[in-house]
Amino acid sequence: MSRPMDRQRLGQLLIAGGIAAALLAGAAATLVLQAQRNWQPEVSGPVLPGWTQTVADAREIEIAGPEDHFTLVRGENGWTMPSRDDHPVIPERLAELDAFLGGLSYAGARTADPAKHARLELADPGQPGAGTRLTLRDGDGNVLTEIIIGAARNDRVYLRFPDRPRTYAAELTGEAATIPAISLADNWLNLDFIALDPSDIARTTITPERGPAYVLERPGQTARNFSLREPGGWRPITAGAGNGPAAALVRIRFRDVRLADRLHGEPAGRHVEETFSGLRLTLDILALGDTRWTTVTATALTDGGAEKAAEINARTAGWAYLLSDLSLDRLLRPLDEIADHMGASDASEPADDSGQ
Incomplete structure (x- = not known):
């Protein structure tokens, strides 16, 4: 009776010993992995x-980037x-990127724990806490360099290389003192090239999507308000x-751009501004589903506006630009939102042209 019991106890001890050994090995492996993640090599x-x-x-x-992906x-x-x-x-954005990447120098290694990547905005694209991954390729499609740019803190930027867990801090110096705005496509496109001087706008003609067309005008540059x-x-x-609608082109930023001949939209209105300096800007708005796009044409009314008109036309010829809801509201605001229709007894009275 004693021998079978001894063998049973021996088996139990061996099993317990095996489990303990496995746990010890697992703990040791965890400690080694954690040590590797915490170890910071000199760079x-x-x-x-x-x-x-x-x-x-x-x-x-x-x-x-976290919100966009383009080439x-x-x-x-x-x-x-x-x-x-x-x-x-x-071109200036490319120069900024060149100076930024070319000027990065290591300030030290940081964590190699993937669980901490998001804290430094260095997670893979599409994941919470994602960074901006840049991949440069040659003419044959070969990868020349690939890097993920993360958070910038205290004159340093955090980065890592794809498929590697180790993160690094790099110094931001000289021309690379800030991270350029590169992660969104529209930051690479000049979409805010129209900025008229508010004191230079003389006359605006608006043909809205609904209601009658109307004309707003100022008698001179010192007049404060536009008259109907x-x-x-x-x-x-x-x-x-x-x-507001008369001076909509004082500052306008388009949302996107496409070749105009690819957008088969329906005419949805027109906004025309003329300046005292001799420039006319015409925006023809197109309806494409729920979106509104516009073409831009410049005309020189005097010799003084010729250079500016040529500059704008060279940029806009053949292109259509996406409008935001805010821009569309100012460009094509219906007349009944800025004026009241007078009754028959008041119809003979002139529209307000005091300019005050």
């Missing part, structure tokens, strides 16, 4: 050595964005009711 020098040659060889830049391509006419019908990108010149039978709600 120094440029983050991207040979950057000058990389830039010379690059023919494509893929940018995957820039280098062709005979410079860098363009294929997803925007090969619209040119802002046409049509008759309407009185502005306030003296300055027309100022």
